[in-house]
Amino acid sequence: MIRKSEQLPLVFKHEPQRGRDDLMVSERLKAAVAIIDSWPRWPSPVVILAGPVGSGKSHLASIWRENSGAVDIRPTRTGDAAELAAQGPVLFEDADRQGFDDQALFHVINSVRENGTGLLITSRLWPMSWPVELPDLRSRLKAATTVEMGEPDDELLAQVLVKLLADRQLAVDDRLVGYIVARMERSLEAAQTVVERLDHLALARGTRINRVLAAEVLNSLGKTRETD
Missing domain, CATH: 1.10.8.60 (Helicase, Ruva Protein; domain 3)
Known part of the structure; x- marks a missing residue:
């Protein structure tokens, strides 16, 4: 309910700025920012950013997508994520919330490794907490570079x-x-x-x-x- 003394203002949408220059770096973000900035000289073909909601994962993923030309994917049984991963870098956001098919994600990681591309995954949970049943996929995830992102200070x-x-x-x-x-x-x-x-x-x-x-x-x- 609007008070009598209030007037509804015209609403102008302010889109959040997601560029590298708009990123503010604290101690808790330094490791994650460093890994994004080091692309394509990554320590492994697969990087996982794990942290709570609001920790900055989406901002960093947006920066990496822009810099690498990555395509968004979701590894499902009937999708083409592995084929896309063979052609160039791919981004899989919110892995723990969106869910994935074990075999599909396994093939995506293999495709990235074989073709020298890259895969960035974001998640609220560490990959060892994901409901993975395929032993080969669990092994691939252990070999990925996982960077923890804490809550902003x-x-x-x-x-x-x-x-x-x-x-x-x-x-x-x-x-x-x-x-x-x-x-x-x-x-x-x-x-x-x-x-x-x-x-x-x-x-x-x-x-x-x-x-x-x-x-x-x-x-x-x-x-x-x-x-x-």
Whole structure:
């Protein structure tokens, strides 16, 4: 319900920037960023980025897709993923959520190895936690380079918030950024959502972004972190 003093603003969609220059690197991301930047000089033909939702896997996958010319695949029994892997680099995102056929993924990895291409897989879980029944596939996954991506730390979240706000020509005091970071869900996706809602609500009410507005947005999301 809209308050009488509020007006619905025109909604302009702000697409998240996924280029290499838009990537902010913290200690927890250094290993993953280094492996993406080192393409095509990878330590193995298959690289797996494993980390929680909002850790930056999609951003890094987007950068690698752009740099390598990779094609998105999903290894299924009736698909052509192995054939695509023979022609060039391939990307399989959210392996643990999308699911895959054991034989199909095994053939994709073999195709990558035989043809000198490359495969990047993203997942919330480490590959040893995937429901793999084919022993040969499990062996191939053990030989892959797996890089762990942790949750973004407070410093990175603050940098992301400042950048997202600047993208919308919004200036916010550093203390307010710290207030938001201390209470928001620890993910890059949450940062995007918080900024979108702050911008929309501030426009609707014709006011600047302040602590009261930030508290309202954080409470509405219902996933704030505990603070002392």
